[in-house]
Amino acid sequence: MKYSRLFGKTIKESPREAGNISTKLLIQGGFIRESVAGRYYFLPLGMRVHDKIMQIIEKEMDAAGAQKMITPTLHPLELWQETNRTSSAGFELMKVKDRRGAEFALGGTAEEMIVDLVRKFNLSYRDLPFTIYQFSQKFRDELRARGGLLRVREFMMKDAYSFHRDEVDFKKEYENMWQTYLRIFKQLGLNALVAESDNGYIGGEYCHEFIVESEVGESRVFATEDGSYVAHEDVAVSCHDIMNPDESIKEMEIKEAPRGPTIQDGVDLYKQPAWRQIKSVLYKTDQGKFVLVALRGDLEINEVKLCHVLGCLSLEGATEDEIRSLGSEPGFISPLKLKIKKVGDFSLKTVRNFYTGADIFQKDALNVNYGRDFTVDKEADIALVKLGQKTKDGKIFVEKLGIEVGNIFQLGKHYSSRMHATFTQEGGKETFYYMGCYGIGVGRTLATIVEKYHDERGIIWPKVIAPFMVHLITLSGKTSEIQANIQANAQVVYEQMQAEQIDILWDDRHEVSAGEKFADADLIGIPLRLVISERTLQDHAIEWKERSQKETHMIPVADLKESLHLFISHL
């Protein structure tokens, strides 16, 4: 491809919408362009990378025994009603009506469509197991879309679904997909952590996210140094030390407390650590019910865990008016008196003689003990892991931020039972399918690669997904004779590579300076840059520079072919 003919050249101005370096480089390099917030065009350069990533995923999925297919993009809304996901999908579902009034969802994930297809066939145990997958456009009605390609409203997803007779058979495929995903990300140059995760809107009982460490990532995981435990913050479980087991239990007393409303205000007043406080928070669930949540004062509530405990989809903090109308006081809430549902974190059991508010303005209760002075309706793990805490087997947690590039889910019979999708057992009995599902976001994976592979001048594409392997640059010569000679030599190289099916981009522009061409090459990030100029021709050589290396060197024209093959063979 000649650069002069390429649609989607580099642009100089830094794009206003780029919230991260990958999106900025991809837009400036001519790989993508925003349509409206959260919706992107892939330009020819970006499409080449996108396609190569898809090919790697496809090859590995096929090798793992999965079968490619495709569902329609518009999903009959009745199907989403069968599984009760029209309002609970976790992402806002986009809906559309056709001229006859039929309603459809714009596919966000495709469990319902796949189960509806499978139940159209009368399958038996003989047809099981199978895994089917598709590459299809997915839609998420995100309220904000500021993460460039990392958080979009429309994207290409590889989504796979497996069907099994039972959990034992399913677990083999879960492991198969786990290993397949690791192979895929490794080929793409990504080292993915596999973290236990929250199943969110998908349903099912357990799942794992594939997370690539990155400071721009939105996924926080807690892991042990040795990698034996890796879990998303929403599911990570830590062990709470028993803080003061030898202290004798004292009489509770209510005291004047001339303090402000925060945990720190309590610490300052009593000169006692935060862990001696009870943190009490009043929430209102999405069903309008009030709940009091209590935990040790040095810990934070994880609302995803809390939602699971409460069986709700979302929560919000109670207002000051609501707190007072329930008989308490902002800043002085306690689990002592309120007559509403109470959830207590396990950490309440690790401290003797807590201090806490007394549900009255500037009154505190001292020497409060869980079990004696108050109880809760439900004990649960609702606290975020705190750095320094240990796992159950005594290892120290470290915190990591990363980008979720893939996930695998156990679905069990969540969908098949709600949609009455059965297969015939050996004995003739109709049984619900046992299912799993498995996703990879293609665009997000692409952006993650750029987050990992770039420097201050631009992208550094891994060879395996580079849009082109060679970036040939010709510089202008002083005379038209030299110019013609450069052109002719470049033409030979260009045609030779095409004949050998080596993807080559030739920056053949005349009106552009050498500096600009080099800057564009660095920005675009093709693995190998070759320069032909008056100087190189004098030496019967070509200038060779790998994007990932600092040095340039000259190689004789006669050696080009061999060097190139060596370069390419190290994919």
Place this chain on the structure above:
Amino acid sequence: MKYSRLFGKTIKESPREAGNISTKLLIQGGFIRESVAGRYYFLPLGMRVHDKIMQIIEKEMDAAGAQKMITPTLHPLELWQETNRTSSAGFELMKVKDRRGAEFALGGTAEEMIVDLVRKFNLSYRDLPFTIYQFSQKFRDELRARGGLLRVREFMMKDAYSFHRDEVDFKKEYENMWQTYLRIFKQLGLNALVAESDNGYIGGEYCHEFIVESEVGESRVFATEDGSYVAHEDVAVSCHDIMNPDESIKEMEIKEAPRGPTIQDGVDLYKQPAWRQIKSVLYKTDQGKFVLVALRGDLEINEVKLCHVLGCLSLEGATEDEIRSLGSEPGFISPLKLKIKKVGDFSLKTVRNFYTGADIFQKDALNVNYGRDFTVDKEADIALVKLGQKTKDGKIFVEKLGIEVGNIFQLGKHYSSRMHATFTQEGGKETFYYMGCYGIGVGRTLATIVEKYHDERGIIWPKVIAPFMVHLITLSGKTSEIQANIQANAQVVYEQMQAEQIDILWDDRHEVSAGEKFADADLIGIPLRLVISERTLQDHAIEWKERSQKETHMIPVADLKESLHLFISHL
């Protein structure tokens, strides 16, 4: 692939929704399955064919210099408002609102999206010309969808868009795409007619459809035997013979006419041919205006031509009440007296002494002559070609029915001017792009191939797009020893072919009879069927049958590899 593991096996019952043989065979063969009317799943077998068709299109588009990219599926509705297509797109546009209230169109075609992208770049003449294309899901809110894969509400389309400095440059690309399309369809085994067509909702001045002859097609074209003229019925122009040039012009008279309202009623009353009548029809346009349309009584009105003449998008016939309120009478309408806009077909000039109604119940006017007794506001070609008529250069028309599999459009400055998309000329002047667009429907092409390549037992895939090249069948042996021997031999063949990257489907089912396996193989239509059974093993042979041939023959196992390579080399 082992057939036992394939998702989407053959089904016995004939699908209720299949309106044509291709859809019936594709559903029964396990290639596709309906979701709801007009929306189809492609199952793994169908996906393989669909992908191969896309690969052929992609290869040829790339070879023709086009660059692949992709636009978002949701198009900001403002863009469609800029070109005034929100209500005039010809297909009902599906619209969707996001949670912030922003409106989008579900892409039907992508001219606006592409022009919006191109105008984001400040391009100059140096960047021109270029052609960009995508494969993307397209949506059409069809009122009825009864044609199986031939007329759907959602489908994969290859759509390309070219940008040029002027018409001269555009015409080179139009010819390039024309030839590229012919190459694509030829490789797919389709012989496409290229017919001048109506530009419909796309805009622009001229276009061509690629039509494959088929009795289930919805496109009617008129062509000369030698192929020198091929045109869609909506644009085909014929020459009208002068019918009675030697007759002397007579005095007009009004007479009692005891006849019914049809043309035939007039023919019966006067014992005169239909061409001596004037056919007058009263229409109401989509802007609510009445128009009288007159033409020779033996011809039919083509409403697409008429819409173009009137500059409207749709028309309907006036009701009997409306006809009377305008001062005429159903069955006796004439162009003589009504004071509304009149359009006359050129054929009015070919007859002397017409007879026609006289706008009064059972009164006719005789010896009516165009020019003397009435005139029209606009003379135009609004008649459908009639068989037996000739082209302008005297050749006879034949009529053909076919399926439109592709189209190419001149767009000129239709979109670029409405959307103010300009490039910088050499002198610095900003100039609107000159554009073209080019489409192929992938699913419809697939179905068309099945319409052409099948027999009463099933599909006969051309090798180049067959889902698999070889369909291996093993039959059960009488003893478990023989059975094991058959299995072992088949395994060797299966692995050999996989090693040689020959796509093979092995019907390894035990519970199914030989007859059923043969019937399934015929239905699925893989080019080569190989059978291993007790009998073939006795002869150290394999049974060889090509799907397109009647005979089976035995080939020695030792010769299999060579025969296969020969078979495959004749793609």
